[in-house]
Amino acid sequence: QSALTQPRSVSGSPGESVTISCTGTSSDVGPYNFVSWYQQSPGKAPKLIIYDINQRPSEVPDRFSGSKSGNTASLTISDLQTEDEAAYYCCSYAGSAIALFGGGTEVTVL
């Protein structure tokens, strides 16, 4: 049960787009559509921003979008805003009733 692999950090200027990858295996990300993404600001609990690969809760701006190809899921933040600066974590069902999180990606708005 190894954590999913994410880049340690990504950065972009306001208005730009950034994409965060989340690489798993044929035992977790690959066979399942249960990939979710969470945003965590310092000192706060994680917040759900994407579920089922590309579905957004109603309160989440449509600047956030998700996708998946093979064993890799991705989160794209379009029109980057200063308030998007946070840590982002992916999570996937891994079979046998197990959930796996990624190690996290720090997004910096330049």
Next chain:
Amino acid sequence: EVQLVESGGGSVQPGGSLRLSCAASGFTLSGHWMHWVRQGPGKGPVWVSRVNKDGSATNYADSVKGRFTISRDNAKNTLYLEMNSLRADDTALYYCVRGLYLEEASTLAFDVWGRGTRVTVSS
């Protein structure tokens, strides 16, 4: 307001025990799978355990299997995590988390998080 409030954390020596509680309000606990997720200092979240809606089925991460027990009391709107044989690597902030419920299909996502209760295991 939908809310989860954890309690029961603290400092304990290796080999010790703790019982975490999570009080739910603003929604019907029995309508959701519930989970515990922990996050070590400066690390990403790690899923620990889950329990189905009526408490009849539970699952655990390998790292806690046989040492931790998740349970729920829907009448009291409360989730529990009994932790035994605690080790230093159990040190973390423990979150009580609600499983997302979709009417039309099953899913695995976490839509409501508590603020966490801190567990420190040290001699």
